[in-house]
Amino acid sequence: xxxxxxxxxxxxxxxxxxxxxxxxxxxxxxxxxxxxxxxxxxxxxxxxxxxxxxxxxxxxxxxxxxxxxxxxxxxxxxxxxxxxxxxxxxxxxxxxxxxxxxxxxxxxxxxxxxxxxxxxxxxxxxxxxxxxxxxxxxxxxxxxxxxxxxxxxxxxxxxxxxxxxxxxxxxxxxxxxxxxxxxxxxxxxxxxxxxx
Amino acid sequence: xxxxxxxxxxxxxxxxxxxxxxxxxxxxxxxxxxxxxxxxxxxxxxxxxxxxxxxxxxxxxxxxxxxxxxxxxxxxxxxxxxxxxxxxxxxxxxxxxxxxxxxxxxxxxxxxxxxxxxxxxxxxxxxxxxxxxxxxxxxxxxxxxxxxxxxxxxxxxxxxxxxxxxxxxxxxxxxxxxxxxxxxxxxxxxxxxxxxxxxxxxxxxxxxxxxxxxxxxxxxxxxxxxxxxxxxxxxxxxxxxxxxxxxxxxxxxxxxxxxxxxxxxxxxxxxxxxxxxxxxxxxxxxxxxxxxxxxxxxxxxxxxxxxxxxxxxxxxxxxxxxxxxxxxxxxxxxxxxxxxxxxxxxxxxxxxxxxxxxxxxxxxxxxxxxxxxxxxxxxxxxxxxxxx
Numbered sequence: 001x002x003x004x005x006x007x008x009x010x011x012x013x014x015x016x017x018x019x020x021x022x023x024x025x026x027x028x029x030x031x032x033x034x035x036x037x038x039x040x041x042x043x044x045x046x047x048x049x050x051x052x053x054x055x056x057x058x059x060x061x062x063x064x065x066x067x068x069x070x071x072x073x074x075x076x077x078x079x080x081x082x083x084x085x086x087x088x089x090x091x092x093x094x095x096x097x098x099x100x101x102x103x104x105x106x107x108x109x110x111x112x113x114x115x116x117x118x119x120x121x122x123x124x125x126x127x128x129x130x131x132x133x134x135x136x137x138x139x140x141x142x143x144x145x146x147x148x149x150x151x152x153x154x155x156x157x158x159x160x161x162x163x164x165x166x167x168x169x170x171x172x173x174x175x176x177x178x179x180x181x182x183x184x185x186x187x188x189x190x191x192x193x194x195x196x
Numbered sequence: 197x198x199x200x201x202x203x204x205x206x207x208x209x210x211x212x213x214x215x216x217x218x219x220x221x222x223x224x225x226x227x228x229x230x231x232x233x234x235x236x237x238x239x240x241x242x243x244x245x246x247x248x249x250x251x252x253x254x255x256x257x258x259x260x261x262x263x264x265x266x267x268x269x270x271x272x273x274x275x276x277x278x279x280x281x282x283x284x285x286x287x288x289x290x291x292x293x294x295x296x297x298x299x300x301x302x303x304x305x306x307x308x309x310x311x312x313x314x315x316x317x318x319x320x321x322x323x324x325x326x327x328x329x330x331x332x333x334x335x336x337x338x339x340x341x342x343x344x345x346x347x348x349x350x351x352x353x354x355x356x357x358x359x360x361x362x363x364x365x366x367x368x369x370x371x372x373x374x375x376x377x378x379x380x381x382x383x384x385x386x387x388x389x390x391x392x393x394x395x396x397x398x399x400x401x402x403x404x405x406x407x408x409x410x411x412x413x414x415x416x417x418x419x420x421x422x423x424x425x426x427x428x429x430x431x432x433x434x435x436x437x438x439x440x441x442x443x444x445x446x447x448x449x450x451x452x453x454x455x456x457x458x459x460x461x462x463x464x465x466x467x468x469x470x471x472x473x474x475x476x477x478x479x480x481x482x483x484x485x486x487x488x489x490x491x492x493x494x495x496x497x498x499x500x501x502x503x504x505x506x507x508x509x510x511x512x513x514x515x516x517x518x519x520x521x522x523x524x525x526x527x528x529x530x531x532x533x534x535x536x537x538x539x540x541x542x543x544x545x546x547x548x549x550x551x552x553x554x555x556x557x558x559x560x561x562x563x564x565x566x567x568x569x570x571x572x573x574x575x576x577x578x579x580x581x582x583x584x
Binding site for chain 2: 017039041047051053054055057058060061062063071072076
């Protein structure tokens with residue numbers, strides 16, 4: 001399993017009701033239903049991913065998350081997960097609010113735009129960063145709302161969101177001790193566990 | 197015999213009649229002492245009787261789901277695109293059952309069948325049957341075929357409503373439920389269109405209050421108008437534009453009211469063809485069954501509560517340009533299932549074909565059907581040794 005998903009699954013209690021926003025091919029939900037008797041649903045927009053979920057026996061619901069989650073009742077999930085999708089949302093702040101409305105707890109992961117390589121690219125080349133990990137150019141990127149760990153944590157303070165846990169990893173989702181020395185400079189992906 | 201049919205066709209098929217002699221209590225309060233259902237089956241029932249799929253038909257459908265009745269047939273059954281060897285509903289794997297619903301006009305007991313009390317056709321005296329009544333009659337059919345549990349019950353439009361009702365009424369008798377281009381109940385607009393259709397039929401002078409059989413006539417004009425209105429609601433604005441635009445049959449304007457636009461003659465042709473192939477009383481009955489469908493009503497109008505007792509997996513499919521039963525209506529079903537904590541997947545297929553899209557084998561639609569049917573196949577329990 002993808003390393004970030006492995007970190008996330010460890011945070012989810014057996015028997016929970018889980019909603020995965022942008023569930024991809026359903027890897028996390030499939031694991032959780034097999035190993036933790038989780039009742040899970042994934043929202044997904046990509047047609048190939050939806051077919052893959054159906055084949056894998058994962059409950060997948062075709063939906064553009066940007067259209068909102070209004071049809072889902074307050075507190076109807078134990079955990080709402082969104083991996084590597086915050087930066088493609090039109091309004092990440094509203095999505096985070098919505099996630100916290102429908103779930104008791106939320107797990108969010110996103111790439112850190114404050115990572116030294118991104119800073120260096122912009123600082124020295126004077127151009128928007130392009131890397132193997134984030135291969136798009138500024139005009140065709142789906143990633144329209146990049147932020148740094150610091151930016152996200154500021155949003156949490158403004159919105160009274162409690163950060164229960166944070167793990168910072170490199171682009172291979174490895175948790176390295178030295179990343180903790182200066183996470184906003186060295187970490188590439190953060191995994192946050194948040195509640196109201 | 198060398199077959200003239202494609203390899204992925206079930207080929208020549210033959211309908212059969214099944215007679216039921218146990219009285220059937222109907223929602224309207226009346227009872228049918230005996231009735232017959234016309235059915236067709238494709239594929240082979242396995243030793244455990246665990247690979248059976250029920251296909252429920254929509255308003256004008258019937259038991260002839262796939263294959264051909266003769267080598268002369270121009271067209272195969274109404275869902276031949278999805279049912280056959282190697283097709284999404286794979287007859288190499290599944291035993292597929294299609295039937296003509298009670299009240300139908302293609303062989304099952306209905307308004308054009310003789311009323312045993314009078315010897316004459318029932319006509320308007322045939323009781324109005326509802327979706328739950330159909331499900332009950334289909335459960336009798338399952339008993340007759342020795343099927344305790346369907347691998348899946350599948351239907352589009354009004355057929356999808358029957359599939360949903362199956363999941364509610366007989367939770368232990370199906371493992372999967374596929375609801376395509378359906379709705380949890382009709383809107384005022386839906387009912388309004390049905391009423392226009394019914395008025396067109398019942399105001400036709402040839403209708404004779406439903407007793408037209410004795411007059412040896414049919415309310416052809418009324419049925420034709422009903423179908424024309426219906427047909428418009430099955431297509432999308434964009435789809436009609438693509439197909440007909442403002443194409444004319446002649447170059448100059450005629451300055452009269454005869455059909456000049458291609459869309460006019462198309463609708464007349466469709467109406468005409470339908471009016472000789474379908475029974476007017478059955479049309480009234482089917483539209484009423486649609487109007488009355490509202491499974492949530494018995495559960496304090498909570499669809500989630502209505503679905504709380506279901507035990508099967510659900511696949512819900514809608515089509516973007518369907519305005520008869522729009523994607524929003526399918527999402528109501530999906531939301532209620534999520535609310536009730538039931539397994540459900542949902543796909544919204546891009547299509548230009550409106551409501552009719554559920555009958556058209558567009559690539560992504562077939563891909564989704566294929567994917568879910570693989571899951572249905574995987575859930576067939578391994579055959580028990582004593583069943584062999």
